[in-house]
Amino acid sequence: MSDTPRPDRQRGFLGFVERAGNLLPDPTIIFIYLIFALMLLSALGAALGWQASLPYSGEKAPAFADLADGVLTYRASSLFSEENIARLFTEMPRTFAGFAPLGLVLTIMMGAAVAERAGLFSALIRASLRNASKSLLTPIVAIIGMVSHHASDAAYVVFIPLAAIIFAVAGRHPLAGLAAAFAAVSGGYAGNIMPGQIDVLLLGFTQEAARIVDPSWTMNPLGNWYFILAIVILFTPIVWFITDKVVEPRLGPWGGVIDAELQADLDKADITADERKGLRHAGLVALLVVAVFAALALWPGYTPFIDEDAEGTARLQPLYASLIAGFFVLFLATGAVFGRAVGSIKSPGDVVEMMQHGVRTMAPYLVFVFFAAHFVAMFNWSRIGPIIAINGAEALQAMALPAAFLLVCVLLLSSFLDLFIGSASAKWSALSPVVVPMFMLLGISPEMTTAAYRMGDSYTNIMTPLMSYFPLILAFSRRWDGTMGVGSLLALMLPYALCFMFVGIGMTVGWVMLDLPLGPGAQVHYTAP
Numbered sequence: 001m002s003d004t005p006r007p008d009r010q011r012g013f014l015g016f017v018e019r020a021g022n023l024l025p026d027p028t029i030i031f032i033y034l035i036f037a038l039m040l041l042s043a044l045g046a047a048l049g050w051q052a053s054l055p056y057s058g059e060k061a062p063a064f065a066d067l068a069d070g071v072l073t074y075r076a077s078s079l080f081s082e083e084n085i086a087r088l089f090t091e092m093p094r095t096f097a098g099f100a101p102l103g104l105v106l107t108i109m110m111g112a113a114v115a116e117r118a119g120l121f122s123a124l125i126r127a128s129l130r131n132a133s134k135s136l137l138t139p140i141v142a143i144i145g146m147v148s149h150h151a152s153d154a155a156y157v158v159f160i161p162l163a164a165i166i167f168a169v170a171g172r173h174p175l176a177g178l179a180a181a182f183a184a185v186s187g188g189y190a191g192n193i194m195p196g197q198i199d200v201l202l203l204g205f206t207q208e209a210a211r212i213v214d215p216s217w218t219m220n221p222l223g224n225w226y227f228i229l230a231i232v233i234l235f236t237p238i239v240w241f242i243t244d245k246v247v248e249p250r251l252g253p254w255g256g257v258i259d260a261e262l263q264a265d266l267d268k269a270d271i272t273a274d275e276r277k278g279l280r281h282a283g284l285v286a287l288l289v290v291a292v293f294a295a296l297a298l299w300p301g302y303t304p305f306i307d308e309d310a311e312g313t314a315r316l317q318p319l320y321a322s323l324i325a326g327f328f329v330l331f332l333a334t335g336a337v338f339g340r341a342v343g344s345i346k347s348p349g350d351v352v353e354m355m356q357h358g359v360r361t362m363a364p365y366l367v368f369v370f371f372a373a374h375f376v377a378m379f380n381w382s383r384i385g386p387i388i389a390i391n392g393a394e395a396l397q398a399m400a401l402p403a404a405f406l407l408v409c410v411l412l413l414s415s416f417l418d419l420f421i422g423s424a425s426a427k428w429s430a431l432s433p434v435v436v437p438m439f440m441l442l443g444i445s446p447e448m449t450t451a452a453y454r455m456g457d458s459y460t461n462i463m464t465p466l467m468s469y470f471p472l473i474l475a476f477s478r479r480w481d482g483t484m485g486v487g488s489l490l491a492l493m494l495p496y497a498l499c500f501m502f503v504g505i506g507m508t509v510g511w512v513m514l515d516l517p518l519g520p521g522a523q524v525h526y527t528a529p
Contacts, residue, residue, distance in 0.1 A: 028364075031371040034430065035378060038079065042382035045076030052390035054441070062215045064383055074386040084381050088374075099208070099373035104200045104324050106362065111331030112197065113358020114351055118339030120282055121148075123275045125159045134170045138180055141166075142239035145184025146191040146232050149198060155185045156469045161476045173254040174480045175492065180243040182473055183462055183496035184235070189424070190451075190458035191231030195221055198424065199228070200324060202450055205428050208376055209436035210446040212386050214528065221323040223447040224454065225519035227511065231455075234507060238499050246495050278341030282334040289330050293322065316521060365425075372429040385433040392434070393441035403444050403524075404512040407452040408505055410435055414456030415501070419464045424457045445526040447518045452508050459500035462493040 053073040061067035065074050077084060096102070115121055128144045141163050148155035160181040167177025189198075200221050207219035271279075297305040297319050305319040335354075339345030345354075379385045396406065410431075417427050431453065439449045461467050465486050477484040477492075515524050 028368045028371055030426070031368070031375050031430070035371065035375050038375065038378055038382060038384065042076060042378075042384055043078040043080050045382070045384060045387070046078035046081075048076075050076040050384075050387050052387040054390055062212075064380055065386070074383040074390070076383050076387060077381060079378055079382050084378075087381060088378070091377075092374075095377045096370050096373050099369060099376070102366075102369050102373070104204045105197065105365070106359065107324055108197050108200060108327045108331070109358045109362055110355045111328035111335070113361070114339070114354045115331040115335030117354040117357060118335040118344045119275070119342060120278070120335050120338040122158050123271060123279055123338070123342075125155075126162065127271050127275075127279060134172075137167065137170060137172070137177075138243045139236050139240045141177065141180045142184045142188070142236045143193075143232060145181050145239075146188040146235065147193050148185060149189065149192055149196060156472060160185060160473060161479075164476065164480060168254065168480075171254070173248055173251045175251055175477060175484075176243050176248040178473070178477055178480070179247050179492050179496070180239050183239050183242075183493060183500075186461040186467065186469070187459045187493070187496050187500050188231060188235045188239075189461055190228060190454040191235055192228045193232060195225050195228065195323075196327070199224060200327070201425055202428050202454065203447075205376075205425065205432045206436055206446045206450045209385075209432035209434075210440060212380065212389065212433065212437040213440045217446065218317065218321070220317075220320045220447070220519065220522055222320060222519040223522040224451050226516070227451045227518045228454075230507065230511075231458075231504075234503055235500060238503060239496065242495050242499060247492060272342070274342045275338075278338035281341050282338040285333045285337050286330060289326070289333055293319075293326055296322075320521070368426065372426070376429060376433055379433045386437060388434050389437035389441060392438045396438075396442060402512075403442065404509040406439065406442065407444065407448065407508055407512060410439075410449060411452045411456035411505060411508055414453045415460045418457050418460035424454070427457065428453055440526050440528075443525050443527070445518070445523055447522040448512070448524045448526075451511070451518055455504040455508055459497050459504060463490060463497040465490065 051073060053071050055070060055072070061072060064077070065072050067073075079085075079088075125144065125148055128140070133140070145155070145159060145163075148159050160178060163181035164174035164178040168174040192199075200219075203219045203221065203223055207217065210217040293305070297303055297316075305316075305322055307315050307318055310317065332351075332355075336345060336351050339350070339354075345351060413431070414427065417431075428450075432450075435453075436446050436449050440446060464470070470486075470489075474484065474486065474489050477489055481488075511518070512524050517523055
């Protein structure tokens with residue numbers, strides 16, 4: 001055994017979290033292990049005759065279920081059976097290409113890549129923060145941080161270090177600005193003013209899981225809109241109070257000066273005349289895109305985005321479904337006109353190259369999705385998911401546990417897993433096939449279950465050294481204080497995480513108790529068709 005002393009940051013509970021997390025393999029490898037475990041479990045379940053039944057009013061049974069005398073029955077099927085082995089290999093391309101989140105995310109990312117590579121996202125962030133009022137600097141940082149999720153990597157690479165610089169120039173401690181920005185971007189990951197890529201991605205996994213119970217259930221990209229907007233409203237004053245009243249007083253006065261290096265960094269944050277012109281053009285194009293989509297839903301006698309034959313909120317389903325394409329067009333068009341104005345786009349070929357770059361950056365995600373798609377599909381083939389969901393729902397029903405308590409359990413499970421597995425999509429693709437159908441059978445909507453998961457997945461990001469951007473944030477912090485270590489950064493962020501956790505739990509419980517809508521056409525409770 002080595003006598004090398006363990007670094008200070010690897011001692012205590014946080015040290016245990018860091019060491020345990022470092023032992024975990026890549027999320028893709030985790031799903032390979034899960035597939036093999038599922039195959040063994042399916043063989044055991046088939047041998048023991050596992051099954052589950054529930055009343056069903058439909059005339060046709062869902063896939064992989066048997067219907068007789070109004071009772072739907074799922075029986076465990078071994079994934080080693082001839083039928084399932086043949087299905088695994090003959091349907092492999094279809095299983096991968098047909099995975100709902102894949103097409104949704106790739107579509108949006110091709111448009112977002114143009115906006116990001118053209119410099120639109122970076123310019124928006126710098127324009128929003130550069131001239132912020134000193135007295136309102138903290139809440140502005142909080143709001144922009146949560147909105148900046150649409151900018152993907154730019155939120156971490158551009159916004160967080162810029163917030164520290166702006167605080168320093170304002171005479172405030174730069175680490176306070178860094179902490180506020182990190183708390184908003186990463187701890188407030190579930191919050192935003194408008195839905196974006198992450199909403200589409202997670203609700204895509206939710207759709208796959210919900211169809212275990214209801215094959216006709218269709219994802220609504222706005223299904224969590226009101227919930228994520230409320231997070232911004234509630235978390236902003238928390239960031240403001242903790243930064244100004246807890247973190248900054250603890251850091252003490254900043255004794256630095258605005259030297260040449262700091263001034264150079266600040267100058268880089270300035271918006272050029274071309275960028276201002278590009279932002280104006282992008283804003284006009286954004287209004288045009290919104291106007292076109294509104295016209296397609298409201299134009300008298302011509303409403304492609306309205307289902308005239310449906311009733312209630314179902315009439316808006318084509319509009320909800322069109323939002324994926326809407327985000328793509330919005331990002332693509334605004335990014336293209338901005339790039340043209342600043343010179344980062346000189347020809348249509350540049351736009352195509354940026355779109356290709358967006359797809360290339362998704363290569364690790366494509367590999368991950370290949371195995372995640374097969375895990376979800378094989379879960380369905382084995383019937384293990386519905387069996388666990390139905391039997392689990394019956395057990396929970398017998399215990400008469402309130403919906404709010406069950407959702408808090410999902411929230412806390414998500415938080416615990418987030419200490420070790422940073423990827424929101426990786427965790428949800430594994431959890432959703434069980435918890436979504438189980439909670440649907442208990443009368444809880446897929447949207448509400450997803451919202452609870454997202455809340456739990458959010459605030460833990462800033463209290464685990466295993467978050468993918470944690471080393472980068474630590475490097476940013478060491479520019480202002482060379483003594484900063486993992487424990488120092490975790491201690492800086494812990495007050496935000498704890499407050500977010502308690503408020504997040506209270507918000508989830510309150511949402512259920514008050515039966516508030518989660519978004520247009522999305523409710524807390526679910527009623528089987």
